[in-house]
Amino acid sequence: MAENRPxxxxxxxxxxxxxxxxxxxxxxxxLGDLVVVAPDRPRSGASCAxxxxxxxxxxLVRQEPGLLVYKCSGTPTxxxxxxxHTICExxxxxxxxxxxxxxxxxxxxHYSGTMGVVIEGCLKGVPSIGFSLxxxxxxxxxxxxxxxxxxxxxxxxxxxxxxxxxLNVNFPVGALKGLRLCQQTxxxxxxxxxxxxxxxxxxxxxxxxxxxxxxxxxxxxxxxALDNGYVAVTPVTVDVxxxxxxxxxxxxxxxxxxxxx
Amino acid sequence: MAENRPxxxxxxxxxxxxxxxxxxxxxxxxLGDLVVVAPDRPRSGASCAxxxxxxxxxxLVRQEPGLLVYKCSGTPTxxxxxxxHTICExxxxxxxxxxxxxxxxxxxxHYSGTMGVVIEGCLKGVPSIGFSLxxxxxxxxxxxxxxxxxxxxxxxxxxxxxxxxxLNVNFPVGALKGLRLCQQTxxxxxxxxxxxxxxxxxxxxxxxxxxxxxxxxxxxxxxxALDNGYVAVTPVTVDVxxxxxxxxxxxxxxxxxxxxx
Numbered sequence: 140m141a142e143n144r145p146x147x148x149x150x151x152x153x154x155x156x157x158x159x160x161x162x163x164x165x166x167x168x169x170l171g172d173l174v175v176v177a178p179d180r181p182r183s184g185a186s187c188a189x190x191x192x193x194x195x196x197x198x199l200v201r202q203e204p205g206l207l208v209y210k211c212s213g214t215p216t217x218x219x220x221x222x223x224h225t226i227c228e229x230x231x232x233x234x235x236x237x238x239x240x241x242x243x244x245x246x247x248x249h250y251s252g253t254m255g256v257v258i259e260g261c262l263k264g265v266p267s268i269g270f271s272l273x274x275x276x277x278x279x280x281x282x283x284x285x286x287x288x289x290x291x292x293x294x295x296x297x298x299x300x301x302x303x304x305x306l307n308v309n310f311p312v313g314a315l316k317g318l319r320l321c322q323q324t325x326x327x328x329x330x331x332x333x334x335x336x337x338x339x340x341x342x343x344x345x346x347x348x349x350x351x352x353x354x355x356x357x358x359x360x361x362x363x364a365l366d367n368g369y370v371a372v373t374p375v376t377v378d379v380x381x382x383x384x385x386x387x388x389x390x391x392x393x394x395x396x397x398x399x400x
Numbered sequence: 401m402a403e404n405r406p407x408x409x410x411x412x413x414x415x416x417x418x419x420x421x422x423x424x425x426x427x428x429x430x431l432g433d434l435v436v437v438a439p440d441r442p443r444s445g446a447s448c449a450x451x452x453x454x455x456x457x458x459x460l461v462r463q464e465p466g467l468l469v470y471k472c473s474g475t476p477t478x479x480x481x482x483x484x485h486t487i488c489e490x491x492x493x494x495x496x497x498x499x500x501x502x503x504x505x506x507x508x509x510h511y512s513g514t515m516g517v518v519i520e521g522c523l524k525g526v527p528s529i530g531f532s533l534x535x536x537x538x539x540x541x542x543x544x545x546x547x548x549x550x551x552x553x554x555x556x557x558x559x560x561x562x563x564x565x566x567l568n569v570n571f572p573v574g575a576l577k578g579l580r581l582c583q584q585t586x587x588x589x590x591x592x593x594x595x596x597x598x599x600x601x602x603x604x605x606x607x608x609x610x611x612x613x614x615x616x617x618x619x620x621x622x623x624x625a626l627d628n629g630y631v632a633v634t635p636v637t638v639d640v641x642x643x644x645x646x647x648x649x650x651x652x653x654x655x656x657x658x659x660x661x
Contacts, residue, residue, distance in 0.1 A: 216447075249448045317655060320646045332485045378586070
């Protein structure tokens with residue numbers, strides 16, 4: 140690979156054969172040399188999980204000028220860690236996750252394997268972006284998103300991002316009205332399990348659920364942007380310290396704390 | 401279970417038969433009725449992963465006055481979600497993860513299944529605490545930690561925590577000098593893979609690594625506290641928005657952003 144072109148590391152959580160990662164490769168190819176290290180099977184909801192109980196394996200599956208594609212038996216986080224350690228010949232200039240089939244806005248940032256890719260890239264000190272489309276269909280139409288994907292990636296390649304920060308970019312379905320910088324929508328998942336009784340045992344459940352938006356009218360939120368046809372760019376920090384609490388809980392550091400009633 | 405006693409939901413990532421969760425049960429039993437829903441096998445490094453590709457199953461394995469213990473085939477996050485949806489007869493007053501066999505300070509908060517438990521409890525709006533001991537030994541000695549575990553849990557049961565925040569509590573090995581409120585140590589894992597060539601295929605790797613502390617002398621950090629014999633209490637937020645970036649990246653919201661060169 141050419142030393143003078145940017146190196147972009149790509150992974151996802153839908154797996155190496157998903158349409159979303161193919162579309163991402165297509166969008167980013169003009170920007171640099173691409174190394175793709177993606178799970179060999181769907182890993183949706185993998186968060187920042189790592190494989191600690193067994194070894195993982197990777198294999199080259201496609202090689203073209205400026206593009207290497209590997210499948211890996213590990214999680215999205217494993218893929219990024221292994222790419223940095225072993226697969227990439229030089230340090231990537233950008234790490235990109237996606238394009239995910241499904242919404243990773245709001246609290247989904249915590250569960251997302253796509254954002255697992257991005258958080259790992261960020262922890263390694265490399266500017267990192269996750270792209271997701273609010274459509275779970277394996278044949279989802281990514282056409283409207285691709286110019287934004289390329290432009291955002293090119294911008295971050297050029298300008299970088301502050302330490303300990305990365306981007307979570309979500310696309311609504313359909314025509315795009317523009318782009319908004321957003322905050323993470325507060326809310327929670329409800330009705331999360333569907334009973335799936337099996338051979339007379341009622342204790343089987345399959346994950347499902349509805350997202351209950353606690354601030355549906357807050358125009359600063361990523362969920363609002365998506366509901367109203369905008370690309371939602373939510374900057375994310377990997378320093379999750381709740382700084383104000385350090386002061387308000389300082390009474391716990393008093394030597395009397397352990398013995399008081 | 402008595403309606404007037406607090407209900408404490410417990411889970412972990414080392415699995416339902418680990419010593420750490422037994423010690424946690426012992427420490428918290430005086431504080432309320434306990435419902436334990438924990439993975440049926442080790443799930444270290446599970447982060448906030450969820451099981452989406454298959455149903456999960458749970459089963460009652462121990463029942464005593466004030467204590468119900470269930471094993472579950474899902475991840476730590478699944479355990480908490482299922483407990484809230486199906487297993488708990490009323491809403492828990494406190495969610496506790498641990499006691500983990502191993503350090504969850506610094507950037508490990510992102511990978512930890514123990515903190516997956518805690519983040520899920522927090523997202524559900526319940527005060528939540530994770531406890532971890534910096535010792536991976538399955539027979540680790542939790543004795544010194546237990547009075548702190550009980551006292552911290554009792555305090556948070558009584559006072560609660562602000563919305564969207566939870567606690568990541570780590571214990572050093574050996575005698576404890578006291579307790580410090582801390583921030584998440586910055587740093588990264590290096591040398592993360594050990595080659596594990598198998599049947600002539602060199603592309604097998606097992607996760608390992610060393611943590612490279614980027615601020616070893618910063619006395620505000622959880623890693624420093626642990627290195628110096630203190631209990632490290634790191635408050636954590638589940639709102640991971642990088643708020644300062646919303647303003648500094650606002651140029652991307654300009655309609656010309658997509659077309660500019």
